[in-house]
Amino acid sequence: MDRLIFHVDVNSAFLSWEAMRRVKRGEPDLRLIPSCIGGSPESRKGVVLAKSIPAKKFNIKTGEPIALALRKCPSLTIAPPDFKLYSACSKAFKDICRAYAPVVEEFSIDECFLDFTGTERIYPDPIALAYEIKDKIRDELGFTVNVGIGESKLCAKMASDFEKPDKVHTLYNSEIPQKMCGLPVRDLLFVGGSATKKLNDVGIRTIGELAKADINFLKGILGNKNSIQMHNYANGIDQSPVRSQPEEPKGYSNSVTLEDDVRDAETANAILLALSDSVTRHMRRDGARAFNVGVTIRYLDFKTRSHQRQLSAAIDTTNAVYEVAKQLLAELWRDHRPLRLMGISLTNLSKEESAGVQLSLFGEEQQLDNKRDEALDKTVDALRGKFGSSIVQRGTVMKSGLNVARKFNGETDLQKNCHN
Ligand SMILES: [Mg+2]
Structure with missing residues (x-):
């Protein structure tokens, strides 16, 4: 056997974590009754x-409005999300994993990869080891996980997705024909809805059929980059290592789901300012600047639109990002249909000092402004580091009456995790 990798995946993480907390308080187990995590129960939004x-x-269904879910099931119990609880649970189960595996890669808030390659003397029986880790998490922490075992991250992850909950599955390379080839292509990692449709249209329905398809034929359908990876995956080929250190972030993003629908530019801009503030703070902490700013909006019908701009100089101050984001929003959101989500992303990062100095193109006055912005950001960041993030709020944010900052600060780490 080449490598030995486990993928540990919490079963319906947000729901089980909330359920576990309520069971401890003597309340009904959310897993056993019609229940969901989302919105806020009072506002029904x-x-x-x-x-x-x-x-x-x-x-x-996941992603549908709470109001609609309540029409389908009026007795539905709704629990609001609590990202503090989620990060605590995430840390707890990953700590148990770290006690066993020499290398653990955090893949998302509720998933991690464990590399046991070369440990056969300590752990002669991988399946028994997987059961031990799974049962320990269940018995000590009160929620269940699936463990997938494979010779690559891909196969381990595919295996953990087989039957749920509280199960151990293997997908060794020798088992690929029997356990993976017959699955629909949609089940293959990173094959999305549109790729599935394109493949189905040309008669490719199973992972096995995708594995056997001619690579040049696939390139015509899916594009060069995607087809090589998907073809490799369909054949169970994935050399990527389990990394204990998270990679350098490729970008920073932050979004907020709005409790009250936003219809006017003034409120939308206030939210953009709060988002700019939060997202740049994280970037500044890492000493990076961004050449690219993007804005995302989502309407009530879940249609999502994005708009981005490449800049000639990298920026890192709240105001600079805000000014670009405001312009992007004005160009993107012409119809002023109500919004339910807004987000900002900063990509094309640079850590070079010189990336930010081409600012002369904004004129000297702007340069002075920029110096002032930098000084202000530094002070605000320092205060927040000392007293917590709610200590300083920008004027406009407070004026809007929306406590946006509090709301998404809790989400930032989760989102960073997911986007890495
Ligand atoms: Mg999960």
């Missing part, structure tokens, strides 16, 4: 982020 199996029987 927001969307379903996770649902219980009994809720699934009422045809409640």
Whole structure:
């Protein structure tokens, strides 16, 4: 055997974590009743982020509005998301994993890869080891995980997705023909809805059929880059190593789901300012600047649109990012249909000091402004580091009456995790 990799995946993470907390308080187990995580129960707004199996029987779907879910099941129990709880649970189960594996890669808030390559003397029986880790997490922390075992990250992850919950599965290379080839292409890692449709249209329905397809034929359908990776994956080929250190972020992003629909530019801009503030703070902390600013909006019908701009100088101050974001929003959101989500992303990063100095193109006055912005950001960042993020709020943010900053500060780490 080449390598030995486990993928540990919490079963319906947000819901089980909330359920576990409530069970400890003597409240009903959310996993056993129609329930979901999302929105806020009083306002009946927001969307379903996770649902219980009994809720699934009422045809409640992830991503749909809470109001609609309540029409399908009026007795639905709704629990608001709590990212503090999620990060604590995430850390707890990953700590157990670290006690066993020499190398652990955090893949998302509820998933990690464990590399056991070369440990056969300590752990002669991988399946017994997987059961031990799974049972320890369940018995000590009160929630269940699936463990997938394979010779690559791909196969381990595919295996953990087989039957759920509280299960151990293997997908060794020798088992690929029997366990993976017959699955629909949609089940293959990173094959999205549109790729599935394109493949189905040309008669490729299973992973096995994708594995056997001619690579040049696939390039015509899916484009060069995607087809090589998908073809490799379909053949169970994935050499990527398990990395214990997270990679340098490729970008920073932050978004906020709005509790009240936003219809006017003044409110939307206030939210952009709060987002600019939060996202640049994280970037500044890492000493990076961005050449690219993007804005994303989502309408009530979940249609999502983005707009981005490449700049000639890299920026890192709240105001500079805000000014670009405001322009992008004005260009993107002409119809002023109500929004339910807004986001900002900063990409094309540079850590070079010189990346930011071409600012002369904004004129000297602007340069002075920029110096002042930098000084202000530094002071604000320092205060926040000392007293927590709610200590300083920008004038406009407070004026809008929306406590946006508090809301998404809790989400930042999660989102950074997901986007890395
Ligand atoms: Mg999961």
